[in-house]
Amino acid sequence: MEEQPKRTLAYLCPACHQSVVVERTMFQLAASANELPCPCGKSALHVEMMGDRVRLTVPCLACGRDHTVTCSTQAFLHQRVLAFSCAQSGLDCCYVGEEGPVFAALKRLEAAADKLEQNQGEKGAFLDELVMHEVLSELKEIAQRDGISCTCGSHRWKLQVNYSSIDLFCADCGAAMRIPAATDNDIDDICCKTKLVIRGRKEE
Numbered sequence: 001m002e003e004q005p006k007r008t009l010a011y012l013c014p015a016c017h018q019s020v021v022v023e024r025t026m027f028q029l030a031a032s033a034n035e036l037p038c039p040c041g042k043s044a045l046h047v048e049m050m051g052d053r054v055r056l057t058v059p060c061l062a063c064g065r066d067h068t069v070t071c072s073t074q075a076f077l078h079q080r081v082l083a084f085s086c087a088q089s090g091l092d093c094c095y096v097g098e099e100g101p102v103f104a105a106l107k108r109l110e111a112a113a114d115k116l117e118q119n120q121g122e123k124g125a126f127l128d129e130l131v132m133h134e135v136l137s138e139l140k141e142i143a144q145r146d147g148i149s150c151t152c153g154s155h156r157w158k159l160q161v162n163y164s165s166i167d168l169f170c171a172d173c174g175a176a177m178r179i180p181a182a183t184d185n186d187i188d189d190i191c192c193k194t195k196l197v198i199r200g201r202k203e204e
Contacts, residue, residue: 007077008102011094012061012113015042019106023099026077045094049073056096061113062089069094081105083178090162091116091127091182112164112182127164127182135166135181138190147195150175157198168198175200 004025011020020038022045028034030049037044043059054076058067069084076082081097083105092109095102115127126132139159142148148168149155156171164182169175177198180186 005077006099007096008099009036009045009047009094009096010102010106011043011045011058012106012109013038013040013043014059014061014064016040017061017113017117019110020045021102021106029077049076056084056094058084058094060086060091060093062086062091062093062116067093085165085178088163089116089127090165108180108183108185111185112180115182116164125163131183131187132161132164132166132181134187135179135190136161138187138193139166139179139196142190142193142196145194147193148198149195150198150200152200154200168196170198170200173200 004027006023006025007029008021008023013020016038022036024034029047033046033048035044035046045059046057048055052073053070054073055068055070058069060067063086067086071082076096079097081095081101083092084094085092091112095105112127146155148157150170150173152170152173154170154172158169158171160167166179166181168177168179175198177196179190
């Protein structure tokens with residue numbers, strides 16, 4: 001019998017701060033609404049598939065509230081990794097996708113969450129001002145080489161700076177790309193890149 005494709009879902013519990021990672025087959029996800037609780041019993045991720053959309057209710061470590069987000073069923077079931085973030089802090093709060101990319105993203109979020117905890121009571125403009133400055137500086141260098149483009153063919157883009165990340169938007173098709181800017185690893189990652197490609201719609 002053919003093995004059912006699986007999705008890995010992960011979030012950080014706002015109550016006990018531990019990582020919650022679960023694996024579900026596509027059949028399990030489609031069969032009924034899923035509640036994926038933390039072992040501490042104080043938080044749970046809710047997933048509901050509604051035809052061509054999926055609705056998630058996600059506990060958020062950064063602001064302590066639950067966020068309700070939606071995405072296309074196609075992206076939820078097939079993208080390598082999807083990240084959902086807190087609008088208030090810019091920090092990710094949930095990942096869905098293949099096991100490897102989800103665990104890599106979760107490890108990065110854990111490092112950012114540790115830093116957030118250390119900063120309690122002295123919140124500045126960014127989670128780490130030095131990291132944000134370095135990532136923005138690297139982005140500027142890539143932009144000067146015309147290294148930022150979109151799969152739709154455009155080289156025109158806009159930038160939004162968040163608390164712990166930077167969003168690039170294609171000025172033509174509106175597609176977005178998030179660049180983490182929270183930890184030293186984020187500096188290392190952007191330093192390795194000579195170009196950035198926003199995944200928008202392909203050129204006809």
